[in-house]
Amino acid sequence: MRILSLNPDPILEIPFLNAGRGPGQFFEDRLFVQEAIVSGLPDGVSAIVATGDLQGRGWFEDNRWRPFRLLGETLPLRLVEEILPDMRLNSGRIGAFLAGDFYTLPGLEKRGGSGDVTAVWEAFGDAFDWVVGVPGNHDMFGPSEDDTPYCPRHVHYLDDSRVNIDGLQIAGLGGIVGRPNRLHRRSEEDYIARLSSLLQHRTDVLITHTGPNDPVGKQIGSPLIREVVEKFGPSLVVRGHAHWNQPLVELTGGVQVLNVDARVVVLREQER
Helix, strand or coil, X not given: CEEEEECCCCCEEEEEEECCCCCCCCEEEEEEEEEEEEECCCCCEEEEEEEECCCCEECHHHHCCCCCCEHHHHHHHHHHHHHHHHCCCCCCEEEEEECCCCCCCCCXXXXXXXXXXXXXXXXXXXXXXXXXXCCCCCEECCCCCCXXXXXXXXXXXXXXXXXXXXXXXXXXXXCEECCCCCCCEECXXXXXXXXXXXXXXXXXXXXXXXXXXXXXXXXXXXXXXXXXXXXXXXXXXXXXXXXXXXXXXXXXXXXXXXXXXXXXXXXXXXXX
């Protein structure tokens, strides 16, 4: 699968509540929804929604005076009921790529807390025909950091694993490089070894939470991860964790990197 173009202008801006620097200091923010034209979608798939790092809570009207839900809980239904039909994407199957980090503290008093994102994965699973994703370094799937999600057959939790979706070969590696005794972290040596092993097989899409850097645009990431993906050549890397002003870049050898940190990108083929 290859991205042919990405519209820099958002097709929609969704308001949400972002965490502040103390109790009661949350503020209104905007989540951009962008459109990309791709080639090589599986037969019968009309679009794939890619997103990550939805570290906020739903806007007031999305919660209807209930406790503020995670942004990732409120987003999927809005996508399938309002946004995708407006793009004439109400026929054919629609999938989702999740690049991790979907938790925000309920009081919105600070960013960076860790917690249970099961409801987010369930919301995407309820809304889309299939879901493939990886954990971020703030994502838990129950009360314990050791809990792993229970997923129905059409929802695929990848962490050093692979899945084939209608011929689309997808690999996933979650978490970040860091102290292995902390949530979803691996040593640099272990992370690079696992990534290299995953990419020994043909890979159309690699989903990671952290990811390669962009040396040309000087955008944040790991040079070592970049060297691995340039060596093994997955067609497309979908990553989050660090926000890029320019979300789509091409590395040496033609590897594309799509950064979905705090954004939604709808991948669709050109209308005929």
